[in-house]
Amino acid sequence: MNFNQKVWDLTKRIPKGKVTTYKEIANRLKTKAYRAVGRALKQNKKPIIIPCHRVIKSDGSLGGYKGRLNNKEKISLLRKEGIKIKKNKVENFKEYLSKL
């Protein structure tokens, strides 16, 4: 199992209407390489299976998505799933946090 595979595995377990942070994922993998997590998601081969838009930064902002920051599609997608976003940050994102 590669690092990336682990990241994707955790990511695809995120239920609809929930989110998680890069930090949590790294924590589950027992590593401090938070950056590797983001990079792994970028390199994911199955964007259909991997809901990378549900992965956000630990301060509640969306981070990057597909190389762009403040991606509107990501925001819309999350709002559709019932997550409220204000000023490019997830409101009360801790409530939506999936504990994996």
Next chain:
DNA sequence: AGTCGAGCGCGCA
């Protein structure tokens, strides 16, 4: 508050 620099793991050159 905002900014800076270090630290991690993997990919690409």
Next chain:
DNA sequence: TGCGCGCTCGACT
């Protein structure tokens, strides 16, 4: 080998 990245955190301003 070396650098950069969809990040994070502790120190400084």
